[in-house]
Amino acid sequence: MTIDKKKNKGFFGKLLDGYGSSERYESSAFLSYFKDKRRISFLASSNNINASGFSMNEVFDSMGGGRNDGLSAASGGRGGITKSNLIGLSYSDEWFKEESTDLNYYFKNSNTDNTNRTSELTLLPTGSLLSKSASKSNQDSDRHNVNLNFEYKLSPSIRVFFGPAIETRKAISANTFDRKTWDENNQLINSSNSFNTSESTNTDFRNNLRFFLNAKKEGRYFTASFENDNSRNDLDSRVNSLTIFEQGTSPDDLRNQHVTQKNNRDKYTGRLEYFEPVTNLSRLNFSVITNYEKTSDDKKTFDRNDQDMEYDVFNESLSNFNSFNSFEVNPKIGFSTSINKLDLSASTGTSVIRNENHAFYLKETTDLNKNYFIPNGTISANYSISQSQSLLMMYERKFTVPTGNQVLAIANLDNPLVVVTGNPNLKPSTFHFLQTGFSSYNFQSGANYFIHFSTTYFDSQIVGSSAYNSSGKQISSFDNVEGTYDMLLAGEWSKTIKKDVNTFALRFSMYANYNLNKGFTNNQLYEAKAFRLNPGFGLTYEYGELLNIQPYYNFTYNDIRYNNTSLSSTSNTTHNFNIQMTSFWPKSWVFGNDFGYNYNSNISGPYKKDFYLWNTSISYKLAKQFTCKVKVYDLLNQNQSASRVITSTAVIDSETNVLKRYVMFTLLYKFKNFETDKG
Template identity: 40%
Template sequence: DIRDQVRYNRQTTDNYDTGFHYFEPVMDSLQLKVGVNYEMKKSVEDRVGYDFNAATGNYEDLNESLTNYLSSSTGTVTPNVGLSIQKSKFYLGADFGTSITQFKNYSLYLGDVTRLNKEYVLPSANAYGNYRFTKSKSVYANYSYNVNFPTASQVLPVADVSNPLSTLIGNPDLEPDKSHQVYLRFNDYDYATRSGYNIYGGGSAYDSRIVVFSTIDESAKRTTSYTNISGTYSLWGGASWSKSIKRETNTYKFNLGMNSQFNRNKGFINEDMFDAREFSITPRINLTWDYGELLSINPSYSYSYRKTDYDNYSVESASNFVHKLNLQTTNYWPKHFVFGNDFGYTYNSNIADGFKKDFFLWNSSLGYNFMSDQLLFKVKVYDLLNQNLSATRTITPTTIRDEENTVLRRYVMFSLT
């Protein structure tokens, strides 16, 4: 399938929301809330494709298979009632209601007009609470029931054939995402000394989740649509610790952190369901030394590891890791001048053989303050070493894709702020 085409894609998104709430004290610290919320989301995707005309040397022959118009609007009215209580050390609250949604979609493709309109009546719930043990120590928790509606391209029968190896088409019977989300955070941080730590965690469990449904023919061409599935979830958590020490004109800052995530996903390939379990973890360290107002040196390092295990899939597992080492320096001498450097090294195993897996990136800038330091003129040079890379490998529950894109390399910017 030889392509010599150009496609123009215009996308617009508008979001509006408003609400009215009435609060009535019930007793000491207890408050009743009655209200209504309204939210409107609109989106348009207008695609026009042209084939190359060898006689004129221009892209001017309309390609109807690459030309389509999609629009979607989601209007939701949510009457709700809630209770909240607030004391000196804690507060608790909960809101419950019913969301009434008009979900309207329209498409024009190959001369055919499709209108898909649905109405949903779904629950709305949110609960939250915070307890403060001391001035610096507190715990916070939140629960919410979330609904996310599909896009127009996911529900309308319009084929996206822009990729010769993969065709996407919507499913008119697709239902929205419905999930329960929980979040918990413990914080112990002294703002006066800029020292402390926090621990957080949470998760989402899906009653209904939009996943891909793919079929692959003998020529390896993929046709993908969408369906709903239950039994998937996501868990995440992390922690960070920071400390600041001041010794005369020297200030030392230390920061350690780690975050991790576990996802269970499902999907279909040729009508066979597969299961994907993804685990990722990213520890990091950041150090800063400030010498008065003259010099700042900030080294940092992070390591990211991700592994996905599959059941009933073409591969058993896939994994990758990324090292990132960075050094930032800022010099404020001589007076009025600001000289900054950002030097980094990245190694990414998540790149296929044949592509360069590591690179150095050095950005440098020189600025001058004038007019009583109210204005800053800066010259910044990006990618001094001319090594910036754009080779990436993307791992999803259904695909492992390697690609390399064109990026700007070694260029200069001027700014006045």
């Protein structure tokens, strides 16, 4: 927002209050006061219509599933129903010359009720498993967040920045869960149900300190930075579950337990960087990045004593302590230059990493130390064909190292149906990333387009390795595979045409993905080649300031071909159509409509393949400051949230509860007062 410098003192804001059918409500307040470089802003909101925060949209306000939150009306909005309350305060000022301060605080309280049902087909080398589950959860959470951004210019060549932030969270949740699994012969293998409650408290402190020195010689400068992230998480939970294995030899699993868990994480990152000009158009840079991270996880589980109903029987198999220490040094050297219209840069280095993993489980200590020496680097080129056209190419050699739970040979038995054990011989993931793109932006003709291609190729990739016993219990670990890849081809074209009071804007986009995934199921290597095509077409028509119409259509096609699984291939298509219309005629009236249609071709069982979502709103400006409004969410009462997800090892259909039709009446009050600098 920009304010005329002459109007250097004043305030503005708005108040909104609404109530509707099904006891739906929303209210919000926004106030901003400013004087010279000082600005104080306050905002608050409260609603039970799934709005995550404060909205500045004045057609549908905080109504979800429409234009205000970036969700297509055809998507059905978010799953679950959330009540939320938010209070925020922002303060910015210049306390003294060459300094700027920005201080922010917000508090958010939310309650989310979620009901879900899921069907999951797990693909095996021979046969398959079909699981059907239902869950219901409710969570209350409180979150406080304070952050400060302070920047000071010590001299014309020296600047410092200081940015601490602290966040605290508290959550109380309850969850019921029921699941049954059948084999390919429709024989029940296992069933489980649970009722769990938990209370968690989390504190996270982050800080960023940066120093910048610009030397007298042009192009020579030095930067230093230090970042820390310190978190403390405590979890207290009650677990009540029963898992029955109808086949095989796995014993039934009954749990009535009290679990406490403390998780601490401290991470510190330092960076030194120096730039030295070689010529007027080229320079060298030297940098050193260091990372130190320390984590610990202490979990204690107590079974209930049936005699006095106290949770005082220590369960060794479901209790453990593990810690992880990592230290990394990554020195780099780089070079950059400009040759006519071409900008080139390259850097290379080697990451030296020391990881120390420790675990205490079943009265035994396990220590595993790993040393890694991994080269990495980047090459990029940007060629400016003209002022409106450019060509970009970039290559990166990257890596990720395995985490403690991936390499420690300690069994995790938290889930009665899944046992996860680390692999001490696991190697890092190393991969090549290449991207190239061409863009053309012609503001005079209104025609713009870009083409983008990127690919990632893995020399080595960390993947899951799972085996299922005769009881349907999953025994999982981690392994490495080679030769997997992911490719993306994307493009978009748009053009704006203006004629008198008419404005037309066209947009066409095309995204295509192709990837090869590998993994292990029942000790056999599988492959899955996935293709995804996603074209879209949009149109915007504006008639002066009286009418705005925006239709949009999006089509998605997914196809996966499997090797060494019981299913050779599967595919799915979705169609999404959405049209937004806003009319500002007659004067003082605003009429808005968001209409969407969604069709999902292969979603199975009881899940509905298609639905409509129509939101409508009409408002009238009573006076200069007051606006009354009537709006209807899901006018046709068809909203749903059903989806199909196809992975390399499973086909998953799921549905969650969503908001249904309601009518809302709101009143908006806007105010402002600016004082003009007469001097």
